[in-house]
Amino acid sequence: MLKRALAAAALLASTALPAAAFETAARHAWVYDLTTQTVLLDKNADEPMPPASMSKLMTLNLLFEAIKRGDVSMETTFPVSEKAWRMGGSKMFVKPGDRPTVEELIHGIIINSGNDACVVVAEGLAGSEENFARQMTMRAEQLGMTGSHFANASGWPDPGQVMTAHDLGLIATRLITEFPDLYPFFAMSGFNYQGRVPANGNNRNPLLRVSNEGDWTADGLKTGHTEEAGYGVVGSAIENGNGRRVVLVLAGLSSDTARAQESEAIVNWAFRQFALRTIAPGGQRLAEAEVHMGNAASVGLVVEHDVKMLIPSLSQEGITAEAIYDGPIAAPIAKGQALGELQITIPGMDMVKVPLVAEADVPMGGFAKRLEVATDALIGRFVGEAGAAETN
Secondary structure (H helix, E strand, O other), X not given: OEEEEEOHHHXXXXXXXXXXXOOOOOOEEEEEEOOOOEEEEEEOOOOOEOOHHHHHHHHHHHHHHHHHHOOOOOOOEOOOOHHHHHOOOOOXXXXXXXXXXXXXXXXXXXOOOOHHHHHXXXXXXXXXXXXXXXXXXXXXXXXXXXXXXXXXXXXXXXXXXXXXXXXXXXXXXXXXXXXXXXXXXXXXXXXXXXXXXXXXXXXXXXXXXXXXXXXEEEEEEEEEEEOOOEEEEXXXXXXXXXXXEEEEEEEEEOOHHHHHHHHHHHHHHHHHOEEEEEEEOOOOOOXXXXXXXXXXXXXXXXXXXXXXXXXXXXXXXXXXEEEEEEOOEEOOEOOOOEEEEEEEEOOOOOOEEEEXXXXXXXXXXXXXXXXXXXXXXHHHHHHHHHHHHHHO
């Protein structure tokens, strides 16, 4: 029989209402709390758009994967073709005859937003930029980036070069989580290859230049701008003190100033309008389940690990938690055995379901216990039949 019990977890969290929505001027936006895997903002996030230089994140992903596989190392050098040298727009300023290392090219792509560096990488890994773009599209599909198609490695304007804000967020999240040893490159502000890069060629990510009185620290990832795409940014920041990370994607803004102001405002909103709270501590008894034929009449129900959730800051209505299990549960029961689920309801947010497990072992009852249960069953049956006979 399905059993429901008010869980002690309901007493562990403050009351809350959803945070006020952020009204962004960006045409496309996606804001994601990576720590709790919660989408905080979605505005046209699955609508394909020109990604400009933000698509360089996919080029870097393929390069990082090649490093991880051992196909290349940070010391590997690539030749510079005339095509790479002639690339316009943002540049690392490589020339034919140069042999930049993979490490230098990573700097050139992230910090200088070098279109030339992207072509060097594409040709070095796939023979041609066309082959590399096909690999980018194929890999994006494998990674679940359903709104992405690539025509080049740099984000140079092309009708065949499209991504969604959601896909940009997915690839940003992958770079953060899958390549922790390489991700710190995104926080670097300056790189001057062979003394050729002008002062305005350094990292344009406005979040890296913001001072927030110690509230949070930005460490990536990439900006983009073309006339068609407008101004965009893929950013990430960590809340100081608890390590909570937010990833944001903004695109279609009107100016560099608007990009800087909007990205800072969204990071502040994400950290100040939502608080990371422990709803249910791991191992603490939240409810009890009846046990059948065991040496104990009940078993405690717990969550294995701390359940942490984002709680909107405005407080009015309560959070509830309910333990659901199908009982009574037959012995024997092993500690850690899944027995039900904790259903957590926060006003204005989707219900969260977390497995509940046994707090301790419950062996089968001894002979006396089994005899007691059997006797109770027989008595119950006899009483039931007698009552039926009298009724008839």
